[in-house]
Amino acid sequence: MSLYVLCFILFAIGIYCLLVKKNLVKKVVGLGIAEYAINLFFILLGYRPGAEAPILDPNRVITDFVDPLPQALILTSIVIGLGVTALMVAIVVRLYEKYKTFDIDEIRRLRG
Amino acid sequence: MSLIVKRITRITVSLIFLFGVYIVMHGHLTPGGGFAGGVIIALSFIHLVLAFGKEEALKRLKESTVSIVESIGGLMFLGIALLGLFGGYFFLNILAKGKPFHLFSSGIIILCNIAIFLKVGAGLFAIFIALAVFRMPVSDNEEAGSNPKGIGPEDTFKRGPKK
Numbered sequence: 001m002s003l004y005v006l007c008f009i010l011f012a013i014g015i016y017c018l019l020v021k022k023n024l025v026k027k028v029v030g031l032g033i034a035e036y037a038i039n040l041f042f043i044l045l046g047y048r049p050g051a052e053a054p055i056l057d058p059n060r061v062i063t064d065f066v067d068p069l070p071q072a073l074i075l076t077s078i079v080i081g082l083g084v085t086a087l088m089v090a091i092v093v094r095l096y097e098k099y100k101t102f103d104i105d106e107i108r109r110l111r112g
Numbered sequence: 113m114s115l116i117v118k119r120i121t122r123i124t125v126s127l128i129f130l131f132g133v134y135i136v137m138h139g140h141l142t143p144g145g146g147f148a149g150g151v152i153i154a155l156s157f158i159h160l161v162l163a164f165g166k167e168e169a170l171k172r173l174k175e176s177t178v179s180i181v182e183s184i185g186g187l188m189f190l191g192i193a194l195l196g197l198f199g200g201y202f203f204l205n206i207l208a209k210g211k212p213f214h215l216f217s218s219g220i221i222i223l224c225n226i227a228i229f230l231k232v233g234a235g236l237f238a239i240f241i242a243l244a245v246f247r248m249p250v251s252d253n254e255e256a257g258s259n260p261k262g263i264g265p266e267d268t269f270k271r272g273p274k275k
Binding site for chain 1: 143
């Protein structure tokens with residue numbers, strides 16, 4: 001149970017970084033932290049103490065294995081996270097080329 | 113980069129590439145598969161860009177080649193899926209299954225892994241070179257509109273929206 005709480009604390013750190021920090025690169029890193037906290041939470045949901053990885057082995061029969069469904073879901077989530085991060089970094093690079101800064105307070109033309 | 117990085121890179125890049133090929137080929141037997149192997153192989157090319165600069169890496173793998181390989185990966189996956197229509201339905205595994213736990217078994221899954229590997233590896237390397245190497249030129253419209261007579265960005269709103 002305490003591991004789940006730690007996952008939510010990590011998620012809260014990511015959201016805090018996303019909302020409070022002024023630097024755009026730090027915002028990207030914050031969203032990455034939040035995303036990996038969610039991934040960790042789902043993997044922990046499928047975890048069982050003392051269980052093995054759900055891989056077929058020709059030499060022996062594995063009866064006690066962890067839940068493979070969250071792992072398959074999170075593999076897709078990691079791929080989507082890669083795409084989202086690449087898109088955000090591309091937009092930040094374009095903003096830096098246009099405004100020569102990462103600080104969102106200095107990017108004024110987007111206002112009003 | 114320094115001489116040490118270049119020497120080590122020349123040794124390790126082929127090993128990283130080989131490890132990626134191993135991950136792809138054993139995707140139906142062990143953990144891994146097309147996505148993980150594709151990421152590892154893309155990282156071997158990114159390693160080249162970081163050590164030798166963009167010219168050396170783009171000489172081995174041009175950006176047009178990357179685009180073509182990525183498209184081939186997607187079309188190959190679609191073709192494998194449509195191949196199942198000959199046997200009955202979409203994604204039917206019509207090839208010989210072989211014996212379990214052997215390298216050439218499981219029918220079309222190994223071909224699907226190779227298609228995904230082409231798509232992911234080429235796509236990830238294309239993302240990297242698009243972000244790191246190419247600089248988009250600032251268009252004339254933005255150049256003229258942003259600063260005609262030393263007017264700062266703050267004054268844009270007063271002059272109304274730009275066309």
